[in-house]
Amino acid sequence: MLTTSLEFALFLPIVFVLYWFVLKNSLKLQNALILVASYVFYGWWDWRFLVLIAISSAVDYVVGIFLNTTSTKSKRNALLGISLLVNLGMLGFFKYYNFFLDSFVDAFTLFGFSLSPDRLQIILPVGISFYTLQTLSYTIDVYDRKLKGTKDFLAFFAYVSFFPQLVAGPIERATQLLPQFQQKRTFDYTKASDGMRQILWGLFKKIVVADNLAVYTYTISMNYQDHSASTLLMCLVMFSFQFYCDFSGYSDIAIGTGRLFGFNLMKNFDYPIFARSIPELWQKWHISLFTWFRDYIVRRLKGFRKWQVARNILIIFLVTGLWHGAAWTYLTWGLLHSLLFMQFIFLGRKKFKTPVAAGKLLPSLGEFGLMVKTFMSFTLLALFFFIQPLSKCFSYLGSMIDWSIFAVPLLPENRALAGIGLLLVIEWLQREKEHGLELSGSPIPKMVRWGVYYGLLFAVFYYGGQPQDFLYFQF
Structure with missing residues (x-):
């Protein structure tokens, strides 16, 4: 369902009226309505993809609960690994399978080997890149003890699938959006x-x-x-x-x-x-994505020397390029942007x-x-x-x-x-x-x-x- 479509123009006021005028006295029912509305909104494209978002939500919900009660580092690492494997595994299969298969075949062709593996006709689920990062922010924050794993099933599933930003962001952090599902909301004109x-x-x-x-x-x-x-x-x-x-x-x-x-x-x-400047532009463009990569990838690399900062910039732009799609054009875009960015690191240009x-x-x-x-x-x-x-x-x-x-x-x-x-x-x-x-x-x-x-x-x-x-x- 497009947010610029007639269907959405009818869908939104119906949900709004039910939310504020019928269910206003029950936080759980409001969250349940948002969850149902979000699944209807997402399923409008292809109901089969609802299985993916449900699996992602269910896995991270369970992982979050177990992380609450587990203090052993090896077990916590294993739980985080399960979340990463499931979420990135689904994303990798649907978005990158054919890209890596073709690159693998091309690499062997350079050495005189001819391979003809079967490509799969894979449809990319709308929004999978966005809700994958959103739900991963939850498990990583719970793992880092920045957030307690919630037992509120409705709040968590509604957080992952919140329909206004589900398919193209902003990519919300669990620390910022999830608590809003857990507290009473009143209408503010x-x-x-x-x-x-x-x-x-x-x-x-x-x-x-x-x-x-x-x-x-x-x-x-x-x-x-x-x-x-x-x-x-x-x-x-x-x-x-x-x-x-x-x-x-x-x-x-x-x-x-x-x-x-x-x-x-x-x-x-x-x-x-x-x-x-290019650095200023990337402080202002798709802020939710770049801050996500900064906080969950770059800050784990650490390092404040110029070459370390340049390395981190290169990584973040290459990952960003790959996140956008399985094509060499996106990786080239990331590489070129990182090179433009680096002149401000090494030449000390004005910030x-x-x-x-x-x-x-x-x-x-x-x-x-x-x-x-x-x-x-x-x-x-x-x-x-x-x-x-x-x-x-x-x-x-x-x-x-x-x-x-x-x-x-x-x-x-x-x-x-x-x-x-x-x-x-x-x-x-x-x-x-x-x-x-x-x-x-x-x-x-x-x-x-x-x-x-x-x-x-x-x-x-x-x-x-x-x-x-x-x-x-x-x-």
């Missing part, structure tokens, strides 16, 4: 109305900007040999905006929906398109800890130049997300090295360009806020604020592109 505004902003980014751009980027990329170098570069720029609006739009919808039910989900994007032009209307000329440089660096490497396989990526890049780079590029439709313009204006003005439409307490007159809301709603209904799946469903 201010929080709910802010959630509705964030949902609206997410819908605008996805439907008006990303979906309109998808037609343009797909058309150009499928016939890139027939277009000028300037059009190919423009296509990459538009894909960066599509990529950002598609994914951050989902996160906005998820966070806003969570607020409707009294939950606080973590911020997943912090206006990364205004970042002034940015405050929003760009904080408290000011406009950035300085230097800040603007840094933002453009960072965005274009990200854009060029986004090619390895956009094009498959690796050979086609290099062919696309080769086609961009041409005098036609100075030609007038083919542009997307005006409504897509207008959407990008409005996106940049609103997010720039709101860059120190939680989301683009956080206008509570704003000095902007109420009539103007409501004009913005209705204008965006009108755009969503009348200027949306052809409906597209969220890009991150493939990861």
